[in-house]
Amino acid sequence: MKLLSIFSVLLFFITTISAQEYPKGVQKLINAYPNFDITYDGTYIILKDGLKFIYDDRIKKFGELLLNKPSISDMFQSEYPKNVNNYIPPRNSDPGRIRNEDLMKAIYGSNSLEVQKNLVTITWCPKLVGSKIKITKINNVHLQLQKISEELDKHPELQKYLQGATSFNWRIIKGTNRLSTHSFGTSIDLNVKFSNYWQWDCKCTNEDVDLKYKNQLPKLIVKIFEKHGFIWGGKWYHYDTMHFEYRPELLI
Template identity: 55%
Template sequence: MKTACLVFISIFPFLLGGQESVPDGAQKLMRYYPSVIAGFSDNHLILSDGTKLLWDDGIKGKTPRQLLETPDVEDMFTQTYSKGALNTSPQKNHDPGRIRNEQLFKKLYGDTRSAVNRELVQITWCPKLVGQKITVTRLHGVAEQLKKVSEELDKHPELKKYLTNIGGTFNWRYINGTKRLSTHSFGTTIDINTAYSDYWQWTCKCTAEDAKVNYKNRIPQAIVDAFEKHGFIWGGKWYHYDTMHFEYRPESL
């Protein structure tokens, strides 16, 4: 009942004539992660462990580098992720979902390798076509949603070459060239076959975020659609593209 009360208090002040309304992004986080995010008050997410997480740090006009390296939670929603096929290559520095507040992810999935590891489960990826064992977190429905993706893709033998030799799931590590934790660290992410994938750092042979990169993709839309249907965003929709990469982010969809 404690969580329910917090949610009620956080959502309704605006309706009752109070000064504070709950930002749309905060409402999405409360909807998809209710066991951790209990409410919103005074510019903070209220967490079920009794702590608070700052929503808006008040810094305006952040550069692309600042958005990646020092984002508040609100910054995660500054760029819109669109489902479906891309009509054009992503515009420069349009990386929806790539902006991540690390404190939030640590609260959702664990703040150390061992803490995340305790919540990992093994599933069989595409049992008929591939049959590979992979490890992801059970928290917030990640494993169950990935099973649904697997079940859909398992019906498409024409896609098998993209789905074999999974490139990786859980791996507590930094993103190459940065001190930012990869979402692989939280067990929420899967890289499909790297042999048919493209990555901006491979193209520019660099790690500089301000480098000019030319968009590449060989992943069929049918694979992207299956992942998006079940709450996973695709790194192929980023200017800094990572076409093997799918991560569980239902709040972005």
């Protein structure tokens, strides 16, 4: 028994040292999604069910190629600016807008029916709004959104921005073949009346367009969402200020 205990300690020590050598992006995924027991063999990200994904395909990508065919490492190409006041994204900086769709499908569901099996209904801001929205329970996203709802509900001055919220909707992003993160039940859009979206302003889907940043959303809303693992589309050059999505790996 003593030898077995010594072996277990040594094995743990070796595994720990190995994990410390993982790329930072891999370490962030492991910390952000502990329920999936993510491991890394030097080439592949491996989930607990055995599914494997190449972490870094070592292909330099820009523009639409980066958006359409990112490896998992590409998701960490731009650092998400948390707790930065009066932030205006530099040209083509879209931290969090780059997503590996295969990984998202493996975590949240590969089609609408699979995703819907894990959706729960919560009451969004019961005092100020009281609408029902559907959100995934995987990774306890629903619990994080409930915490956000409870905090925002204490701020009546924010009521107009919180109305008309929408969440789950299995759909393609306009002008692309990419799934919106709303398809996975991990995102919420706030009131479009007080939102700005780059495609609305340029009346186009051209990724190379020159944009003048616009935003009407108060900083307090963003701060509360980020506190609970949601990033904001208002920190993208291709701004989407109504949009929040659960991406804790970018906030660690």
